[in-house]
Amino acid sequence: MKETTAASENKKSPGFWRHAWLRFRRKKLSMCALIVVLLLSLVAIFSPMIAGTRPIVCKYKGNLYFPCMAYFNADWENPIFQKDRFRKRYPKNLKEKDPDSWAVWPLIFQDPYRPVRNKEWEDRPGNPFNGGEPSSLNIFGTSKGKDVLAMMVHGTRIALLVGFVSTGIAATIGIFVGAVSGYFGGWVDIIISRIIELVMCIPSIVLILALMAVIEQPTIWHMMAILGFTSWTGMARLTRGEFLKLKESEFVAAARSIGVGPFRIMFRHILPNALAPVMVPIVFGIAAAIKVEAGLSLLGFGAPPPNPSWGTILNAGMTNYTEWWQIVFPGIAIFITILAYNLIGEGLQESTDPRLADPKD
Amino acid sequence: MAGYLIRRILLGLLTLLLITMAIYALIRYMPGNPLATDAAMMNPENMPSEEDIQRMRAAYGLDKSIPEAYAHWLTNMIKGDFGSSFAEKKPVLDVIGSRVTNTLLLTVPSLILAYILAIPIGLFSTARSGKSDERLVGVVLYMLYAIPSFIAALFLQLLFAVKLEGTAFELPLMGTKADDYEALTNSEKIWDLLEHMILPVISFTYVSLAYYSRFIKANMEEVIRQDYIRTAKAKGLGPFRIMIHHAFRNTLIPFVTLLGLSLPALLGGAIILEQIFNWPGMGQLYFRSILTRDYPVIMGLTFALSVLTLLGQLLADILYAFVDPRISYQ
Numbered sequence: 001m002k003e004t005t006a007a008s009e010n011k012k013s014p015g016f017w018r019h020a021w022l023r024f025r026r027k028k029l030s031m032c033a034l035i036v037v038l039l040l041s042l043v044a045i046f047s048p049m050i051a052g053t054r055p056i057v058c059k060y061k062g063n064l065y066f067p068c069m070a071y072f073n074a075d076w077e078n079p080i081f082q083k084d085r086f087r088k089r090y091p092k093n094l095k096e097k098d099p100d101s102w103a104v105w106p107l108i109f110q111d112p113y114r115p116v117r118n119k120e121w122e123d124r125p126g127n128p129f130n131g132g133e134p135s136s137l138n139i140f141g142t143s144k145g146k147d148v149l150a151m152m153v154h155g156t157r158i159a160l161l162v163g164f165v166s167t168g169i170a171a172t173i174g175i176f177v178g179a180v181s182g183y184f185g186g187w188v189d190i191i192i193s194r195i196i197e198l199v200m201c202i203p204s205i206v207l208i209l210a211l212m213a214v215i216e217q218p219t220i221w222h223m224m225a226i227l228g229f230t231s232w233t234g235m236a237r238l239t240r241g242e243f244l245k246l247k248e249s250e251f252v253a254a255a256r257s258i259g260v261g262p263f264r265i266m267f268r269h270i271l272p273n274a275l276a277p278v279m280v281p282i283v284f285g286i287a288a289a290i291k292v293e294a295g296l297s298l299l300g301f302g303a304p305p306p307n308p309s310w311g312t313i314l315n316a317g318m319t320n321y322t323e324w325w326q327i328v329f330p331g332i333a334i335f336i337t338i339l340a341y342n343l344i345g346e347g348l349q350e351s352t353d354p355r356l357a358d359p360k361d
Numbered sequence: 362m363a364g365y366l367i368r369r370i371l372l373g374l375l376t377l378l379l380i381t382m383a384i385y386a387l388i389r390y391m392p393g394n395p396l397a398t399d400a401a402m403m404n405p406e407n408m409p410s411e412e413d414i415q416r417m418r419a420a421y422g423l424d425k426s427i428p429e430a431y432a433h434w435l436t437n438m439i440k441g442d443f444g445s446s447f448a449e450k451k452p453v454l455d456v457i458g459s460r461v462t463n464t465l466l467l468t469v470p471s472l473i474l475a476y477i478l479a480i481p482i483g484l485f486s487t488a489r490s491g492k493s494d495e496r497l498v499g500v501v502l503y504m505l506y507a508i509p510s511f512i513a514a515l516f517l518q519l520l521f522a523v524k525l526e527g528t529a530f531e532l533p534l535m536g537t538k539a540d541d542y543e544a545l546t547n548s549e550k551i552w553d554l555l556e557h558m559i560l561p562v563i564s565f566t567y568v569s570l571a572y573y574s575r576f577i578k579a580n581m582e583e584v585i586r587q588d589y590i591r592t593a594k595a596k597g598l599g600p601f602r603i604m605i606h607h608a609f610r611n612t613l614i615p616f617v618t619l620l621g622l623s624l625p626a627l628l629g630g631a632i633i634l635e636q637i638f639n640w641p642g643m644g645q646l647y648f649r650s651i652l653t654r655d656y657p658v659i660m661g662l663t664f665a666l667s668v669l670t671l672l673g674q675l676l677a678d679i680l681y682a683f684v685d686p687r688i689s690y691q
Contacts, residue, residue, distance in 0.1 A: 317515070328519070335512060
């Protein structure tokens with residue numbers, strides 16, 4: 001008898017999130033969607049190594065350089081290449097200026113920001129400016145001379161970043177506002193609830209367009225911030241509801257009775273218990289943010305032109321419908337990404353809902 | 362009920378005041394002004410003199426401070442005067458009025474279609490729940506729901522206006538009228554309009570169709586587990602009668618509130634879709650007036666949309682009490 005209790009004490013029963021993960025893993029579609037999102041993240045992280053005109057790594061005048069990092073941030077390009085007047089044309093300059101140099105090149109020699117010129121890479125012809133149909137050199141065709149595949153590979157970075165950053169901002173605001181509103185109640189709750197209703201009343205696309213128009217030179221980061229600041233209301237309402245419910249529970253009363261401060265109770269004790277229902281709209285929010293970003297870029301209101309977002313390619317495609325590849329490929333990419341996030345969201349919803357739990361687990 | 366209504370309306374008025382204030386401040390902070398976006402003004406040969414600019418600024422009310430100008434707008438608005446559009450030099454109400462019909466041409470058929478189709482699809486999915494044909498329908502609806510409407514619109518345009526060009530299935534790419542519209546007879550004019558409406562209406566409809574069908578199914582699944590459905594089955598009613606009379610009627614409660622909430626979308630149209638189809642409706646007007654900094658039009662549209670949103674919410678709550686006798690607003 002004594003032994004069995006000791007054994008069960010040693011074997012810790014799996015926690016809530018482990019349970020949820022076990023249930024989530026059984027949903028084939030949601031797991032596929034998770035894999036798709038992970039693959040997309042890999043594409044985003046390694047985008048300069050997949051498509052680009054800068055070497056991944058090169059040896060130049062006795063030193064090793066990683067010029068491809070300039071795709072993440074233009075300032076990361078080593079000054080030596082500016083001093084030696086490379087002008088972003090690496091293959092020939094490397095050979096001419098240092099015959100002993102060597103370089104490892106990206107999988108696809110194409111640039112998302114500019115058309116590849118004639119003979120830039122050995123004897124290869126340049127990208128056609130008009131009517132660049134999909135071909136062996138430009139698998140997804142060209143958009144105003146730029147390779148669509150390269151733009152899409154680098155656009156993955158923007159799409160995923162927009163999803164994460166803007167939803168992260170929205171979730172932070174939403175959870176904080178909802179927590180304060182639900183926990184403190186009273187007039188704080190009344191005022192915050194009124195503000196939430198007010199923001200909900202303004203059609204979000206209108207507010208986003210107006211805010212984008214206020215900024216003189218919007219960058220992709222401005223857009224993420226705006227998307228975040230306009231989409232927190234749903235999460236705030238949900239968090240508020242959870243907090244209203246949980247603040248009456250015994251563990252909160254216990255924490256309060258030993259003198260724990262309100263913010264510690266809110267974020268250390270209540271929030272972990274309220275997180276599961278709030279996680280679901282966060283995942284759906286990522287899908288929505290990606291959709292809105294694409295829509296804004298399609299209207300020409302999105303990331304400024306050199307940024308190769310998926311919506312920007314659609315925007316170029318709208319000016320010439322005969323160049324179907326500028327619409328079909330980015331369109332499919334947006335659809336797959338949104339579908340994947342929706343499936344993950346649904347899987348998460350089903351696997352964290354205690355009412356749907358399998359008693360055998 | 363009357364007390365509840367009065368409280369809601371007062372709160373609604375306060376909300377309206379705050380929204381218009383916020384949007385007014387926002388648009389006045391936008392860089393550039395209506396004078397700088399007018400193409401005629403940009404012409405270097407035709408540059409207006411400094412005095413002219415001052416005179417126009419005064420005429421547009423741009424010389425006032427933001428609170429002052431907002432108060433001016435508000436008092437005029439209460440008198441029913443929304444000002445004149447800078448771009449079209451016409452009263453705002455006329456500008457909006459000329460666009461409302463175009464938007465209604467798309468949103469009303471799409472709303473009706475979505476409701477008419479969603480109910481049978483939802484009932485079918487419940488009746489055949491778990492069977493292979495229901496799963497197929499479910500997957501298709503789920504996929505449709507994940508396609509952003511602007512991408513579906515672009516794909517439809519590619520298919521029907523570009524790929525099928527010259528065949529019997531060809532549909533117009535954009536706009537509301539054919540080039541030779543004036544020369545057409547009346548019946549041909551109607552047919553031409555219908556042809557132009559097909560693609561936008563499909564793009565407007567399918568997302569809400571997928572959403573409503575899934576919504577009905579989810580609600581039906583809950584209802585058919587109730588005891589009274591078992592009772593109905595036990596007393597020997599046919600499956601059709603149980604479905605319609607006993608189950609579906611009880612899912613109407615949440616369904617009806619959806620109707621109220623779709624009110625703003627009905628008149629507001631959709632900015633991106635109208636832009637893609639070059640459809641001269643309210644959404645396109647909103648987009649253009651932001652680009653040209655047409656303050657009175659932006660304010661007029663914001664006001665109209667906010668009123669509709671608030672009315673829609675109120676309507677949803679009232680309908681809720683109307684269809685569900687358990688709810689009362691005392």
